[in-house]
Amino acid sequence: MKERTVIEKIKSLKKEKDFLILAHNYQRLEIQEAADMVGDSFELCKTAHSSQQSNIAICGVSFMAETAAVLNPEKNIFSPEKNAHCTMAEMLKEEDVLQIKEKHPSAAVMCYINSTLELKSVSDVVCTSSNAVKLAKRLGKKEIIFVPDKNLGNYVAGILKDFDIITASAFCYVHHEIYPEDIKKTRNDCPQALVLCHPECQEQVTSICDFVGSTSAMLNYVSESSEREFIVCTEEGHLDRLRTLHPDKKFIAPLFPRLCYGMKKNTLESLIETLENPGNPLSIPAQLAEKARRPILRMMELSA
């Protein structure tokens, strides 16, 4: 079947079967086109929570579908691709957090949404890259253990200088492996371009960029900017999204374009298969869901 025909078929199936399709900003363009909404992790979370449909397909990585399933036990959540995982989410185990907690018994634990439900369940609040700083300020504790992403933790610490932010050891290979030298070389070819990066990049990168923010925050920044050229330091799917929304502007990848293999596992074929034969929705063990729901709900409350 031609790509256009598949997209049209997905659009008619989703109405027929009462499905909402949510896609992360890194998804392939054809999936973005078939989706009802495309956004960053927090926007996906909010949209899943407020949606009317009883069935939701989440095109992203597993922590996104798991978070939606925990937050919306009355809805059926589906992942088109069961093996689409975020490698960072798997890097830190709950025992690691419990060990850090032993050394800092009065600290609050803030857990980036890119994590397992087990990690969330031993945390006080979940956050995303778009609300981490805001939530840290609203948490009521200045000593915060930030897990699992050390780079996002360092970014929050760099802004909240009077806080004591204790970071863990995990990182995202997509962002961690963007280096200042790559940006400097890219800048040589387009010296007028502004440099945007995701806070999952290392401090040596965030500190030389013009703007640091979540995928959707970058999008808003570009929409509001009168500048026309941007070096975008994040996964390359986001550059496709920016190019689609702003065909009049130029988006340049850093020297070595970055790819998230987990995100790219979703295809139109896996999406149409989910709509045609949904099978069983994602099922989370009740005890784990109950423990992980508390810090996720806290994020929703504190970010309101």
Ligand code: 13P
């Ligand atoms: P955003 O919430 O900024 O979209 O980030 C998700 C992610 O996985 C970045 O690598």
Ligand code: SF4
């Ligand atoms: Fe995880 Fe990095 Fe992929 Fe985002 S880009 S889903 S943090 S591996």
